[in-house]
Amino acid sequence: MNPAHQVVCGIVLSEQRVLLGHRSARKQWYPNVWDFPGGHVERGETPLAALQREMREELGIGVLHARPVREVALAEVHLTFWLVNRWEGTPTNLAPDEHDDLRWFALDDLRGLALADDFYPDLIAEALKLTLGGSCCGRD
Numbered sequence: 001m002n003p004a005h006q007v008v009c010g011i012v013l014s015e016q017r018v019l020l021g022h023r024s025a026r027k028q029w030y031p032n033v034w035d036f037p038g039g040h041v042e043r044g045e046t047p048l049a050a051l052q053r054e055m056r057e058e059l060g061i062g063v064l065h066a067r068p069v070r071e072v073a074l075a076e077v078h079l080t081f082w083l084v085n086r087w088e089g090t091p092t093n094l095a096p097d098e099h100d101d102l103r104w105f106a107l108d109d110l111r112g113l114a115l116a117d118d119f120y121p122d123l124i125a126e127a128l129k130l131t132l133g134g135s136c137c138g139r140d
């Protein structure tokens with residue numbers, strides 16, 4: 001697949017909450033909605049390396065463990081959503097041009113929120129379920 005069309009998204013969880021970014025009004029695609037941090041896979045990069053780079057660039061965290069949980073093909077892009085199980089550092093909004101706000105949300109908070117896609121609450125619920133009882137998630 002053309003890597004230019006591949007996008008990786010990080011589902012970063014902590015204490016039963018998910019980290020979402022608010023896409024700025026200037027974004028060409030999906031302005032003014034909440035989405036996962038992430039971006040396009042670059043030429044010669046593996047999807048995992050792209051995820052690690054995007055999490056470092058956008059949030060300043062080092063991904064220690066992540067696993068893909070869902071793949072979705074949309075008209076223009078192929079999205080892979082990764083559960084970010086363990087990371088080091090404190091997530092900070094380092095890319096204000098991408099996201100003008102960054103916040104933690106509990107599942108209940110997602111009701112009524114303008115999200116990039118309707119399936120996000122289900123996906124987040126699934127990711128949260130995967131972490132229950134496991135050693136996931138935390139900040140080192």
Ligand SMILES: Nc1nc2c([nH]c(=O)n2[C@H]2C[C@H](O)[C@@H](COP(=O)(O)OP(=O)(O)OP(=O)(O)O)O2)c(=O)[nH]1
Nearest residue numbers: 007009029030035036037038039040074077079116
């Ligand atoms: N980051 C991100 N992009 C998403 C999500 N859902 C979704 O359809 N996309 C789409 C929008 C864009 O067509 C594409 C990548 O968006 P982007 O805004 O993060 O990437 P970008 O090209 O501005 O920047 P770059 O980080 O790849 O350099 O994926 C999501 O939850 N997070």
